[in-house]
Amino acid sequence: MKVPELSLSSRLMIVLFTCAAVAATFVPAMASAQNPVVEISPGRAKAFRVAVQRFRDRAQPTRASRADDLRAVIGDALDFTGILLPLDPAAYLGPDQSEALSNRGRSDCPDWMQSGADALVEGEIRSGTGTLEIEFSVWDTARCVRLARKTVSRVSNEAIRLARTVADEIVAAFTGTPGCAATEIAFVSNRSGTREIYVMDSDGRHTRTATRSDAVKSFPAWLPDAGGILYTSYTKSGLTNLYVSSRGRVRAGRLFPSLLPGFAKFRGVFSPGGESLAIVASQQGLSDIFTVHRSTGKVRQLTKTPSIEVGPSWSPDGQKLAFVSDRSGSPQIYTMNRDGSDVKRITFNGHYNTSPAWSPSGDWIAYETRVEGQFDIWLVDPTGTTALPLVTHRRSDEAPSWSPDGRKLAFSSTRRGSADIYLIDRNGENLQRLTRNQGDNLSPAWGPFPR
Secondary structure, three states: OOOOOOOHHHHHHHHHHHOOOOOOOOOOOOOOOOOOOOOOOOOHHHOEEEEEOEOEEOOOOOOOOHHHHHHHHHHHHHHHHOOEEEOOHHHOOOOOEOOOOOOOOOOOHHHHHHHOOOEEEEEEEEEOOOEEEEEEEEEEOOOOEEEEEEEEEEEHHHHHHHHHHHHHHHHHHHHOOOOOOOOEEEEEEOOOOOOEEEEEEOOOOOOEEOOOOOOOEEEEEEOOOOOEEEEEEEOOOOOEEEEEEEOOOOOOEEOOOOOOOOOEEEEEEEOOOOOEEEEEEEEOOEEEEEEEEOOOOOEEEOOOOOOOEEEEEEOOOOOEEEEEEOOOOOOEEEEEEOOOOOOEEOOOOOOOEEEEEEOOOOOOEEEEEEEOOEEEEEEEOOOOOOEEEEEOOOOOEEEEEEOOOOOEEEEEEEEEOEEEEEEEEOOOOOOEEOOOOOOOEEEEEEOOOOO
16 A cells, blocks of 8 residues: 655654654562562572472373473473573472372472472363363472462463463562563564564464554554554555454454544554553644543543654553653653643653653653664653663664563564564563564564453
8 A cells, every 4th residue: 555645744753653662660569468479670690490390180181291291381481581480300309290289388398499499389280161270389488388379271272371371470479470471462564565463472472463454554552451452554545543453352443433533643552441542643744642531532632732742651550641742842751641731851861762651660761762873772760860771782772662560671673684573671681582584573562461
C-alpha cells in the first residue's frame, strides 16, 4: 500500500513516534511475617542458586521423559530470568526425585545448603481432562522455611508455557515479584514484505503473526489483560487509525470508529487498569494527546498548545502521564496529571529527547536521546533530578520496552546492520539478541503478566 506524502510537521511527528521507548526498574516487594521473601538484585554475578528436584509424575498417560523435560524447561526459564540460577543436579547432596508433597517441615536443609542451593523446589505432576497440572513447593534452605506452595495448570499442549509459569512463580516466592519467562513480546517486522505485528515468547522463541494485511502497521501496545494488541494502521483513505488484534477476549478490528472524525490517530496506550486509553491524534499538522474512556467513549483533550505533543506513557498508578513536546523548541520529556494539569518538564540534558515510559515501580522514566546522529537509551527520575545512560552504542538503540517485572528491557538496535530486537538486564548486563536474519524488527512491546 502506498503511504501518502506527509507535511513537514507530520514527518516530525512520525520521527518522534518512531523513537518510542519504555523503561522500568525493579523494587522487590516487602516480605510479610507470614510469607518471607529474599531481597535480591538482578545480575548473574549476584544471582542465587536453586535446586529443582525431578517432580513426581502422576500424570496420565505415562511418559518416561516428561518429568525430565519439564525440569529442563524450568531450568532454562530460571536461567533466562537470571534471578535464581538452576543448580546442576550432579551437585545435589539431597534426593534428586521429589517425594509426595506434604505440610511437614524438612530436616535435610543443611544438605541442600552444602550442595550450594539457596532455594529448593519440589513438585508433583498430575493430569486432568485435557489439562496438565503441577503442584510445587519452594523452600528457603538457609531458614528452612517453605516460601510458597502453589498449583498451576494449562491445557496439555501448553506444557512448555506451564513449566515457564512454574519458573516465574518460583522467582515470585523467593523475591516477591514473578519472573518474566512466561510473558510475550510483540514487535513490528517487515520480514514478509509488509510491516506486520508479530508476537514471540520472551526469550525469542515461537514467533507468530498477530496481523496479516497489506496495510502498514506500527506501535503495538498490549491490552492490560493480554487479551489483544492495540496497533496503528493506515486506512484506505490515507489516515491512520487504531485497531485491535484479538485473542478472543475482545472484538478484533478498528477501535472507536467514530472517535474524533477527520483526525489521524497515530498511537494508543491503555492505562494500567484498562479503563482509559491515551491516544495521539492529529489534524492540520498538529498533534495533541487525548484520553478516551473505554466503556463510555467519552473523550478528554489533555494538551492544547500549538506544539507537537506525542508519546504518552502512563505512570504505574494511572494518575499521571509522561509525554513528548517540542514547546521549548526541541523535543523534551514532560509529565502531567491524567486530567492534563500540572505540566512539568523533566529532561534538560540533550537537545532531542523522545519516547518516555514509566517503569513498573514508578521510580524511573526511560527515554531516547540523540547523540551524534544516533540514539541512546537513558533514564530520568520523575522529578527530573537525575538522568543517566542505560544503553549506549555507536549504532542506534531505540524503542526500549521493559518486562512487567522491571528486571529486563527489550529494545531495537541496528548494531549489526538491520534492526533486531535485543534484551538486556536493567543494570546494563546480559545482552541477548532475540531476532536475526529476518528483515527489520522494530518497536518491541513487552506484554503483561499472563492472567
